[in-house]
Amino acid sequence: MEAYTGFATVYDMYMDNVPYDTWTENIKTLFEKYNMPMEIVCDLGCGTGQITRRLKAAGYDMIGIDNSYDMLMEAQTHEDSQGILYLCQDMREFELYGTVGAVVSLCDSINYLCDYDELLTVCKLANNYLDPKGLFIFDVKTEHFYETLGCSTIAENRETGSFIWENDYDVETRDNSYFLTIYDENEEGTFDRYEEEHLQHAFTVDEIKKAISESGLELLEVLDVASMSPVNAPEDFKNSDRLYFIAREVTK
Structure with missing residues (x-):
């Protein structure tokens, strides 16, 4: 079952509670902190381009990469996507025409990687x-987030559609499954039903640090993410829902 197909057309409607503006400001703050010049930025797992378009508006030349053709088509419907290069590629195999000043991956796109080797x-x-x-800047949902979510069901009803989100987290494997049922109103005034399954993985902090080191970064x-404060102590990692x-x- 392919993810982000039927959901693509209604994704932004149901994700209107995501703090894209705040997250974009966070990235801009980090760019300034580490003297990132106004250069090309690649957004991995860009989805409908919410962060991509905001960074473009801030003055950066943007490349958006996602493996969902439907999400990229939705991104291109926005007027402020003009000038953004969107590429339909898998982040595990992505290719660029040259180097970029920064790679960012937000909205827990990294959690869609299945294991350490993919990371x-x-x-x-x-x-x-x-x-x-x-710079390579990315966020992840933590073990704490998934453990808190556990096995639960989330449902939401809007004027032109609704969804049922059934969540199942395996503490031992740290794999999380989302079973999504979407009802989207069509032009006839009836509702089309779509079903999707989303699989995510909770990486440990040690795994992520090891992958960064082994990659040469x-x-x-x-x-x-919520406080923008450094997280160093083990007890702090256990209490955070999302980390940057x-x-x-350093090798070129």
Whole structure:
């Protein structure tokens, strides 16, 4: 069952509670902190381009990469997507025409990687396409987030559609399954039904740090997304729902 097909057309409607503006400001703050120039930025797992378009508006030349053709088609319906290069590629195999100043991956796109080897592959690819001292910034949902969510069902009804989101988290494997049923109103006034399954994985902090190191990147810091404060102690990691990892290219 393919993800982000039927959901693509209604994704932004149901994700209107996601703090895209705040997350974009966070990234801009980190770019400034680490002297990232106004250069090309690649957005891995860009979806409908919410972050991509905001960074373009801030002055960056943007490339958006996603493996869902439907999500990219939705992104291109927005007028402010003009000038953005969208590529339909799998982040585990993505290719660019040259190097970029930064690679970002937000909205837990990294959690869609299945295991450590895939995580390492993405880190190596990011490192390969970064300019000297370029930045790789990504967020992840944590074990704490998934454990809190557990096995639960979320349902939401809107005027032109509704969804049922059934969640199942396996503590031992740290794999999380979302079973999604969507009802989307069509032009006839009736509702089309779509079903999707989304699989995510909760990486440990040690796994992520190891992948960054083995890929040749230098880990600069780990931040709690909600507070933008450094997270170092083990007890702090256990209480955070979402983390930023900021790494830098150091070998070119």
